[in-house]
Amino acid sequence: MKTSTFQPDQSHLAYSVGITLDRFIKLKQSDFPFASGELSQLLRDIALAAKIVNRETNRAGLANIGGAFGQTNVQGEEQQKLDVIANIRFMRALSKGGEVCAIVSEEEDAVVDLQNNSGKYVVAIDPLDGSSNIDVNISIGTIFSIYRRKSPIGSPILLEDIMQPGSEQVAAGYVLYGSSTMLVYTTGFGVNGFTYENSLGEFFLSHPDIQAPKSGTIYSINEGLQLEWEKGIADFVQSCKEMKMQSRYIGSLVADFHRNLLKGGIYLYPSTLKNPSGKLRLMYEANALAFIIEQAGGKASEGKQRILDIQPKNLHQRTPLIIGSVELVEQVERMMNPMETLVTS
Numbered sequence: 001m002k003t004s005t006f007q008p009d010q011s012h013l014a015y016s017v018g019i020t021l022d023r024f025i026k027l028k029q030s031d032f033p034f035a036s037g038e039l040s041q042l043l044r045d046i047a048l049a050a051k052i053v054n055r056e057t058n059r060a061g062l063a064n065i066g067g068a069f070g071q072t073n074v075q076g077e078e079q080q081k082l083d084v085i086a087n088i089r090f091m092r093a094l095s096k097g098g099e100v101c102a103i104v105s106e107e108e109d110a111v112v113d114l115q116n117n118s119g120k121y122v123v124a125i126d127p128l129d130g131s132s133n134i135d136v137n138i139s140i141g142t143i144f145s146i147y148r149r150k151s152p153i154g155s156p157i158l159l160e161d162i163m164q165p166g167s168e169q170v171a172a173g174y175v176l177y178g179s180s181t182m183l184v185y186t187t188g189f190g191v192n193g194f195t196y197e198n199s200l201g202e203f204f205l206s207h208p209d210i211q212a213p214k215s216g217t218i219y220s221i222n223e224g225l226q227l228e229w230e231k232g233i234a235d236f237v238q239s240c241k242e243m244k245m246q247s248r249y250i251g252s253l254v255a256d257f258h259r260n261l262l263k264g265g266i267y268l269y270p271s272t273l274k275n276p277s278g279k280l281r282l283m284y285e286a287n288a289l290a291f292i293i294e295q296a297g298g299k300a301s302e303g304k305q306r307i308l309d310i311q312p313k314n315l316h317q318r319t320p321l322i323i324g325s326v327e328l329v330e331q332v333e334r335m336m337n338p339m340e341t342l343v344t345s
Ligand SMILES: O=P(O)(O)OC[C@H]1O[C@](O)(COP(=O)(O)O)[C@@H](O)[C@@H]1O
Pocket: 077, 106, 126, 128, 129, 130, 131, 132, 222, 251, 252, 253, 254, 279
């Protein structure tokens, strides 16, 4: 019997570049034997809101949605219009989806209880990261963490559902609104990046199984605060200069993190006189990026302790953040804790 030589396209079976986010989420669901599809749907809801925020950021200059909103958030920071717009868009998508029972947002003073006791998940979100760069057309982002609630489904949410350490995250990611728009996330089975194809309105897998280089030549820190650094940080930055490493600082955490994740390097926002606990927020900035960098083989620390082991005490608490290639982060830790290094060496 004559058979045709047609080879069926098997590519959908492998996580090959070009697969849509939707399809990838579906295929990856098999990583969770007891998956019921809710986390998958929640990731889709976040991707949908990201598409809308992407559209808003692209036309920020045209549609008079740049500039200040005229209010300050719980941290006393002036809210930008896009902070508020992004917050509304993500709130809507997360509440409409039905999977979420509570949200912690940079732009909301208190926990947003969605009065949806059947919701399984809690989301912590920085709707718009890098707000100071909105009006000057520099890359900005969104950062999100997803936790499974601890209290029984159907019952009201409890504090224990919200105040979970980063090690309890079931998924985390960020969206980068840059020269291209990307969504990068993990569910604890590696890190994958998707690029948004505007004309098709779809995210496509472009960076499968991202691995952070063990070391790198890039260091990212706001050197304007140099006089406020503790000795270990100052020594490390000095050693970077002596080794002629490249200083790169965009001032948008997501963009600085993303570059260093792909190229190898380290981002540091240490404690300063103005912010003795650092500037960045544990629950909706540091935890998500720490989960991603660890899944990609890197490291995240506050100088001594692993970020993901920090037990949160309040919603908007800050933490020093040292994150990136494992060898560089460990070098900073050694320089910040010379005595311990002496004891252990
Ligand atoms: O201007 P600084 O002190 O260097 O701080 C920049 C950091 O602050 C942030 O803008 C804080 O995030 P938000 O914009 O979400 O408030 C980070 O993205 C960035 O890394």
